[in-house]
Amino acid sequence: MRENLHRFFRAARGVGVHVSPAESIDAMRAVAQVGISDRAVLRDALLLTLAKSQDEKLALGDCFDLFFSRPEPRQDQPETNNDDASQDTDQSPSSSSASERGEGQPPQGLGPLAQMLLSQDRNAIAAAIASASGAASLSDIRYSTQRGIFSSRILDAMGLQRLRDDLDQLTATNPALAERLRAALDALREAVRDTVSQGLALYAREEAENLRNEILRNAPLARIERRQVAEMRALIRQIARRLRERYSKPRKRQRRGHLDVRRTLRRNAAWGGVPFLTAWKRKHRDRPKIVAICDVSGSVAQVSDFFLLLIHSLHEVVDDVRSFAFSSHLIEVSDVLEAKSPEEAMAEIMSKVGFGSSDYGSSLVDFEKDFMSALTPQTTVIVLGDARSNNLDPRADILRRISERSKRLVWLNPEGRLAWGFGDSEMPRYATFCSVVRQCATAQQLERAVSDIVATYQ
Amino acid sequence: MADQKASTSIEAVESGLAAQGYIASRQIATAVYLSQQIEKPILVEGPAGVGKTELAKAIAAWRGMKMIRLQCYEGLDEAKALYEWKYAKQLLYTQILKDKLGEVLGGAQTLHAALDQLHDFGDVFFSKEFVEPRPLLQALEQPGGCVLLIDEIDKSDAEFESLLLEILSDFQVTIPELGTVSAITPPTVILTSNSERDLGDALKRRCLHLHIGFPEQRLEERIVESRVPGISQALRRQMVGFIHEIRSLDLKKLPSVSETIDWARVLVLLQATELDTDIVKDTLNVLLKYEADIEAASPQVTTFIAKAARSNVFG
Numbered sequence: 001m002r003e004n005l006h007r008f009f010r011a012a013r014g015v016g017v018h019v020s021p022a023e024s025i026d027a028m029r030a031v032a033q034v035g036i037s038d039r040a041v042l043r044d045a046l047l048l049t050l051a052k053s054q055d056e057k058l059a060l061g062d063c064f065d066l067f068f069s070r071p072e073p074r075q076d077q078p079e080t081n082n083d084d085a086s087q088d089t090d091q092s093p094s095s096s097s098a099s100e101r102g103e104g105q106p107p108q109g110l111g112p113l114a115q116m117l118l119s120q121d122r123n124a125i126a127a128a129i130a131s132a133s134g135a136a137s138l139s140d141i142r143y144s145t146q147r148g149i150f151s152s153r154i155l156d157a158m159g160l161q162r163l164r165d166d167l168d169q170l171t172a173t174n175p176a177l178a179e180r181l182r183a184a185l186d187a188l189r190e191a192v193r194d195t196v197s198q199g200l201a202l203y204a205r206e207e208a209e210n211l212r213n214e215i216l217r218n219a220p221l222a223r224i225e226r227r228q229v230a231e232m233r234a235l236i237r238q239i240a241r242r243l244r245e246r247y248s249k250p251r252k253r254q255r256r257g258h259l260d261v262r263r264t265l266r267r268n269a270a271w272g273g274v275p276f277l278t279a280w281k282r283k284h285r286d287r288p289k290i291v292a293i294c295d296v297s298g299s300v301a302q303v304s305d306f307f308l309l310l311i312h313s314l315h316e317v318v319d320d321v322r323s324f325a326f327s328s329h330l331i332e333v334s335d336v337l338e339a340k341s342p343e344e345a346m347a348e349i350m351s352k353v354g355f356g357s358s359d360y361g362s363s364l365v366d367f368e369k370d371f372m373s374a375l376t377p378q379t380t381v382i383v384l385g386d387a388r389s390n391n392l393d394p395r396a397d398i399l400r401r402i403s404e405r406s407k408r409l410v411w412l413n414p415e416g417r418l419a420w421g422f423g424d425s426e427m428p429r430y431a432t433f434c435s436v437v438r439q440c441a442t443a444q445q446l447e448r449a450v451s452d453i454v455a456t457y458q
Numbered sequence: 459m460a461d462q463k464a465s466t467s468i469e470a471v472e473s474g475l476a477a478q479g480y481i482a483s484r485q486i487a488t489a490v491y492l493s494q495q496i497e498k499p500i501l502v503e504g505p506a507g508v509g510k511t512e513l514a515k516a517i518a519a520w521r522g523m524k525m526i527r528l529q530c531y532e533g534l535d536e537a538k539a540l541y542e543w544k545y546a547k548q549l550l551y552t553q554i555l556k557d558k559l560g561e562v563l564g565g566a567q568t569l570h571a572a573l574d575q576l577h578d579f580g581d582v583f584f585s586k587e588f589v590e591p592r593p594l595l596q597a598l599e600q601p602g603g604c605v606l607l608i609d610e611i612d613k614s615d616a617e618f619e620s621l622l623l624e625i626l627s628d629f630q631v632t633i634p635e636l637g638t639v640s641a642i643t644p645p646t647v648i649l650t651s652n653s654e655r656d657l658g659d660a661l662k663r664r665c666l667h668l669h670i671g672f673p674e675q676r677l678e679e680r681i682v683e684s685r686v687p688g689i690s691q692a693l694r695r696q697m698v699g700f701i702h703e704i705r706s707l708d709l710k711k712l713p714s715v716s717e718t719i720d721w722a723r724v725l726v727l728l729q730a731t732e733l734d735t736d737i738v739k740d741t742l743n744v745l746l747k748y749e750a751d752i753e754a755a756s757p758q759v760t761t762f763i764a765k766a767a768r769s770n771v772f773g
Contacts, residue, residue: 023663026496030666033495034468034488041468044488052662054503054669245656 001036002028003134010139011067011202012050015059016209019050039068067202110170111162117184118177125188129195132157138199142207150196155189217444221303222414232443233342236306239447240313247317247454288457289320289378291406293367295385296349297327297358303414303440305346307384310450312337317454322374325349326363327356332371358388360426361395368398375405380453384412384440387420387427394426396433403433408456412440412449467491480509480516481681489668490517499626499647501611501657501665507714508670509681510650511609517646518605526600526645527607528593530614536621540631542590548583584635594625595639603643611661612654619661626664672714675702681715686722696733697722699766704745704755713745720744733763 005028009019019027027049034045043064051057116124136153152160163185170178216228216235224232263279292311294304304325311321325333331353336345375381381402387394403409411434413420413427420427431437440449472487482490490513493500502510518525528539566572591599597606608622625631629641649665651657673681678698682689698718705712713721721744730737738759746752 018659020663026498029496030492033492040484041488044485045492048485048489048492048666048668052659052667057667057669 001031005031007139008046008064008067009050011063012060014203014205014207015063016205017051017056017060017063023050063202066198069198110166111159113159113163114166114181117163117181117188120184125191128158129154129188129192133195133199138196139203141196141199142204144200144204147193147196147200150199151189151192154192154196158188218442220414220441221306221443221446222299222441224302232306233309235443236310236446237313239443239450240310243314243447243451243454244317246451288318288380288454289376290318290322290453291371291374291379291381292321292323293330293363293381293383293385294323294325295327295358295360296325296354297356300358300384300386300414301350301354303446304384305342306443307412307440307446308333308337308346309342310446311382314450314454322371324367324371325353326358326366327353328359328362329353330363330366357390358385359392360385360387360389361393364395364398364402368401372401372405375402377405377407379406380408380410380456381406382410382412382453383430383434384414386413386415386425387411387430388424389426391424394429396426396429399430400433403435408435408453409433410435410449410453411437412446413437414441415439416441474520475513475516476684478516478519479684480512481677481684482513482516483673483677486513486668486670489666493646493666497629497644499649499665500668501649501651501662502668502670503651503653504670505672505712505714506652507716508672509715510670511607513670514605514607514648514650517648521605521646523602523646524600524604525607526593526597526604527609529609530611530618532613532615534614534618538592539594539618540592540621541595541633542592543584544588544590548588551583586636589633589636594622595631597645597647598625598629598631598639598641600645601642604645606645606647608647608649610652611649612651612657616658619658623660623664626661672705672712675699678702678715678718682718682722685719686726688726689722690731693725693730693732694722696763696766697725700733700738700762701745703758703762703765707755707758709746709751709754710748711746711751717745733766735760735763738763 006024009024009027012019027046030045030049031042034041036042043061046064047057047060051060110118113128116128132154133150135157136150138150138154141147141150163181167178167181167185170181212231213235216231219228221232258281260279260281264275264277265273267277267279268275290311292308294300294308296304308323308325311318311323314321322332322334323337324330333345333349336348339345340348383399399409411427411430415425415427417439419425420431427437436452438445438449440446468484468487468491471491472482472484475482475487475490489500492498502513504510514527515525517523562575563572566575589595593606597604611619611622626647629644630638632638672678675698678701679694682694682698701713701718701721721741724741724744725737728737728741739756742752742755742759746755
């Protein structure tokens with residue numbers, strides 16, 4: 001059973017539940033207490049000791065069901081069958097004794113695997129597969145392309161070579177029996193393939209997910225495929241959570257100041273300067289106030305979408321976010337983003353201002369006319385856009401005034417630096433008034449950019 | 459063998475808690491059993507009012523142990539949770555013992571000798587006599603063991619969590635002047651959290667993690683039955699069914715078990731025999747705590763009552 005539990009821990013790590021050695025020891029102790037005869041209790045015990053949040057509980061519950069699903073269809077002693085698997089390091093003694101009972105009376109001189117197959121002893125076969133997959137370290141499987149090699153490794157470990165020899169021999173001496181053996185072998189291959197597939201589902205999920213996330217993080221946001229949008233949203237939420245955790249905690253500790261000698265003396269003047277009451281210096285720190293101005297025309301729209309999602313999921317860290325979207329003219333979209341789900345909100349924004357040809361000049365005019373009062377000396381203004389203004393007047397003078405009124409002006413450009421200033425790009429003219437200009441094409445760059453912006457307030 | 463014993467023991471936990479009026483699901487009972495066997499604290503999470511604190515009380519009552527409760531809040535620190543020196547008593551004693559001090563130092567010839575004697579004397583003031591035990595230290599000092607309830611741990615600061623780690627894993631605390639105090643009998647520790655903030659991994663790792671959600675309909679009926687015995691079976695079913703319907707709405711604060719019990723009491727007081735639209739609308743403020751929620755639920759009341767009645771017929 002211990003072997004099985006270890007494999008279960010690996011599977012649990014596969015579904016994203018962090019199982020440390022200490023937790024696995026706890027789980028072992030818990031299992032030793034409750035025993036393994038009642039599956040519901042075993043499930044509860046493992047969930048209690050391993051999972052540390054509601055999400056993890058759900059994931060681990062599914063994992064448990066998948067892991068222990070195998071013995072289910074077999075009628076007899078599902079649980080013990082599973083246990084035997086680990087102890088039966090050598091399958092021959094038990095299986096050959098089992099084969100005596102078989103109705104086929106196989107001729108002597110056959111290998112253990114052939115005898116087992118002919119005897120149709122399902123339990124022994126399942127046990128043999130389990131122990132062989134242990135020997136072939138099935139839990140190391142990572143990619144679906146490895147299915148073939150693991151299947152053949154398991155079959156080799158079960159003694160396929162010997163079986164082939166037997167088969168050749170039998171074809172000459174006893175064709176009917178050889179036919180039966182061949183059919184049994186096909187069934188065995190199928191069973192092994194199923195085992196490997198299950199192993200892949202159990203053990204490879206984490207690796208596959210990491211790989212996919214890694215690719216997704218570095219994929220250009222603007223050219224993301226439709227089916228990946230949902231995954232990207234999930235990734236952005238993950239990023240938001242990470243940023244929240246990083247920037248919402250340490251604020252408290254750092255704010256604790258030193259003794260303010262001047263104020264303490266003044267306050268205690270009545271007692272002749274004996275410090276009965278103390279006054280402490282407090283570092284005053286602002287929470288970030290962000291004004292986001294996003295281009296939602298054609299190519300930049302998708303990036304803006306993810307950017308807005310990220311900014312608006314930072315409630316705990318950011319005090320106040322006001323978002324504006326524009327292509328040919330500019331509107332405020334904060335309320336829409338707060339009230340609706342990201343998908344609905346983005347659809348609504350797009351229907352109002354999206355997909356036009358962008359006019360940075362007139363959009364900046366709109367902003368100056370209606371929303372200049374939103375800027376305070378604590379505000380960071382983030383402009384997200386490619387600065388391609390279709391050869392219209394860029395009105396960089398307004399950007400200068402925005403920059404003067406705010407704490408920082410950050411420009412995020414989804415285009416690569418090489419393209420800045422070529423064609424109708426006004427980036428160099430705008431860049432002179434920005435505190436920071438950075439490229440922001442992938443989720444990773446987006447995370448760094450937002451992280452830096454929040455960090456300046458810490 | 460061990461398996462047999464385990465499942466009967468879990469049932470014993472279940473019936474023991476039930477005798478105290480706490481109807482526990484199988485999972486809760488397993489958690490309680492395990493925490494006793496492998497001596498680990500239980501971290502209980504879940505929405506407000508599902509009986510997290512009640513669980514600790516029920517365990518204490520069932521085992522006949524004292525319950526020590528530590529309510530967490532922002533700014534809770536060592537001095538309030540663990541121990542504090544009795545400064546006033548120390549000061550008083552130094553005043554009273556002033557004369558003795560002369561006698562003690564009388565024999566000393568040199569300054570060094572006096573200092574040495576004073577050192578021995580000083581230790582007297584930092585001894586057990588002058589320690590004021592706060593809940594955590596009290597819990598360790600109970601000879602017969604106790605149930606230590608650390609309530610709403612998510613309200614405390616992250617620093618306080620670190621303070622708890624030593625107690626939770628080894629059942630001991632270290633007082634710099636006295637050394638390490640170990641538990642006489644390891645207490646049963648229950649921590650509750652409303653998930654207001656994410657707890658540290660170090661803390662979670664030391665606990666069994668139990669999530670109590672809203673109970674299933676049958677279980678909730680049993681809970682109401684044990685808590686409000688005066689209510690008729692038909693009404694009980696109907697009202698629990700109604701509450702389950704309400705929970706399917708998108709509300710600010712969903713009614714939890716404590717609200718169910720309150721509502722059952724109210725219905726008994728009003729001598730209602732079955733749910734009808736008027737009585738539900740009049741008493742909706744017992745269930746829902748926000749004006750917006752009440753407004754959202756009111757139009758649905760009639761449909762929900764009908765649904766609850768129907769499920770009653772088939773259930």
